Amino acid sequence: MSTLDDRLNPAAVRIMPVAKAEAASRRAERPLLAFLRRVLLSDYFILYLTIFFFVVASIFFPTLSAPGNIANQLSNMWPLLAVAVGQTFVLILGGIDLSVGSIMAVTSVVGALFITQTLDAPTFDKSPLWGTLISDQGGILAGSPNATLIGVIVMLLLGTLIGLWNGFAITRFRMAPFMVTLVSMIFFSALALWLTASRNISGLPEDFLVLGKGDIISVYLGPKLTPDIARRDILPMVTYPFVIAVGLAVVAQFILSRTVFGRQMFSIGTNRRASEVSGVPSRRVMTLVYGFSGFCAAVSAVLYSARLEIGRPSLGDGLLMDIIGAAVIGGTSLFGGKGSIRGTFFGVAFFVLLLNILNAMRLSPFVIDAIKGLVILVAALLDITRTRLINREQRS
């Protein structure tokens, strides 16, 4: 790391040659300790940890490293990444968005209700929309050539609007983000159940389903014995969800690190009062960030719904811990002013792997949840330790 450091920080080298030399001699004495320290302080720490876990766990559970499993785990990552990106933005502001799960649920069912091609009268005539938006002919867009396009736009718009509402309530009425998004969470999750009479909506058009698994680059591993390769043996590696989620993450990272908006987000998250004195339009930035979080939740809902092939009113249930957990593991602070999309990406990878390992161990879902909670706690503690070490290094 010292060479990287030197490149980034020439002034520090000039000013503190003595400290550097001392640090170097310390390193020489205890190479292992110095190595661990470097790994711990690296921005890529969670990535290293993920790789380390993967390698070690693969020894005990060889199925983990089977190509089929890897493809499967990758496809688990993308929808989670999409929604975690939005949450990271909110956390950087020093806020929290508890409503992302229910935004996913409500956008999933609303989108599905628009575009579904078949609906079952005895189950769905209990829905308040029966006879208006939906009928036994399916949704209002059923059979339309643009159904998927309009459906997706409706979902994204709806998610963004709910997010903007959250932001509006928080900035205009000066309510606590926890409160506002908690109410949204309860309200929209109930709405999703009410609209669908608590049923999953199937019968989604084929071109919508492609969004959940359509592959761009796939691999086939194994001997070519017959002229045709069975579809299930082909492993999708680069899929539409991959492109969509990673694209979203790249754009988000760009906004965060390169634009005025991103700097203003960090400044509000660090010290809102000082930012306002300096003319940062805090209300506008905050409202837009909550809107973006809603948008990301909707993107995630599109990916999940298409993959599961249903509109699901319980889509976001239990996902909140994974979302916030992934962001926190990735080094985003719940106190605001600190975080990155890169970190969240690693956090998502770590979380998905963790779940995969726990499942491979055949633990009960309750034990898995308990362990997930502990991991988040450890991640938070680790982050505090790292910050302290980094501060000490800057001072010395």
Place this chain on the structure above:
Amino acid sequence: MTPILETQNLSKAFFGIAAVQDVSIQVGQGQILGLIGQNGAGKSTLMNLVGGVVQPDSGTMLYQGKPYAPRSPADATHARIAFIHQELNLFTNLTIAENIFIEGFPTRGRGPFRLIDRAAVRSQSRAVLEEVGLDLSPDMVVDRLSPGERQLVEIAKALYLDASLIILDEPTTSLTTRETDKLFGIMRRLRQQGKALVYISHILTDVLAIADQIAIMRDGLLVTQEPAENFDVNRMIALMVGRSIEQLYPPRTSKPSREKLLELSGISARGIVQDIHLTIHQGEVVGLFGLMGSGRTELARMMFGLDTFEQGQIAVNGSSLTRTSARQSIRNNVAFVTENRREEGLLMNINIADNIALVSLPSFAAALTQIIKQRDMVDAVQQVAGALQLKSGNIVVQPAKSLSGGNQQKVVVAKWLLSQPTVFIMDEPTRGIDVGAKYEIYSIIDQLAAGGSGVLFISSELEELMGMCDRILVMSRGEIFGAFTREEFDQEAILRAAFRETSNGSNGSNGA
């Protein structure tokens, strides 16, 4: 007769700067000691030493004839010393009775089943409330009381603790005249009962009226302690001010022009400021002096748009405004260096470059995409940091919190300089920074004025205003109570205006 409290050669320094130095005072039984001095003279530190809030570096105290060395405020309470702070220490969400008994409720029952004896709480608190003449239910929540009533609750609490020594730190700043009279009545009664009182105040006539002894502090030293008969207001002020200005200030290199940059006319907000008229000219450094609570910071916040005012207008940059906001002020080329760097000035965890760029961030962005041209930004930041001789490591890495106080203040100034304002409002820009850094800030102020900006320099250190300003306005209780041009600068006259002691005609006549 042995005094109730005697301090012997007490000294206390903070970060190497002496706050209290070799101070010996005495308070006798049945005596009120008036303690006066300018802001920062060491009065509050001295009383914090007595109250156990801080511990002395050297020196001793005798309390009721015995050595007394409190390690904490609880020790002081235990010794029956009550300390009524300037900012009241009541729990506003609790009732009057709960506040009075917060140190220990009367209980009934024993062991783990001890319960608060509500009846005793009520009857005992009613008794002490009666003693201070407060006709309120003990069950009333403190939140609903006026400042004066809260003060009386504090005193009731002291009575309940049966304090032998009661310290009152500026108790009357938030009181009406009637409440003040009532407080004095109670203080006289306590004196008759043989209690000792220490009364800290900026209102000199009050001190003269009620105190038996007067102690005057200046720069951490005790100037004198004498019977009150020996003093009049003029002598008090002269002793508080002391020495003349030394060469602590850079020479001013420019003269103000007639061009008006900013003009306030009739700014009022009920209970805060009243009918303020103020003009800042090009190249001018206008000082705004006032005691704590005089409304000077509030006025600055209104000018900049952080707080609202009810009446009046601000004329700036060719427009006349009846309301403004921080963003609007920035567009009008007004800058505001706030009183507290930590809360409102800096992004402590963020690097120096981003701190300095914050105000003018949009100007470094590409028009449509809002992408920041990082190199332009860092170049501009580096230039202004260099001009201010900011001492730091790599500005794009080092966080603001790692800088010394003086360099932090330079970052705040640099942040505003970068947006090229014409009017600078600076609220206590030299607070908490060392002498060398102060000189540098003064030089920056002079350079700003020389460059054609106007500066409103707000301070509670009169000396620095006299050293740097072309004109000093004095605020007192929300009004501008005096205006002095450089030729008229006179510490005593200015302080007299701040204390509203208007015996000579130098105030108000110059217009603002």
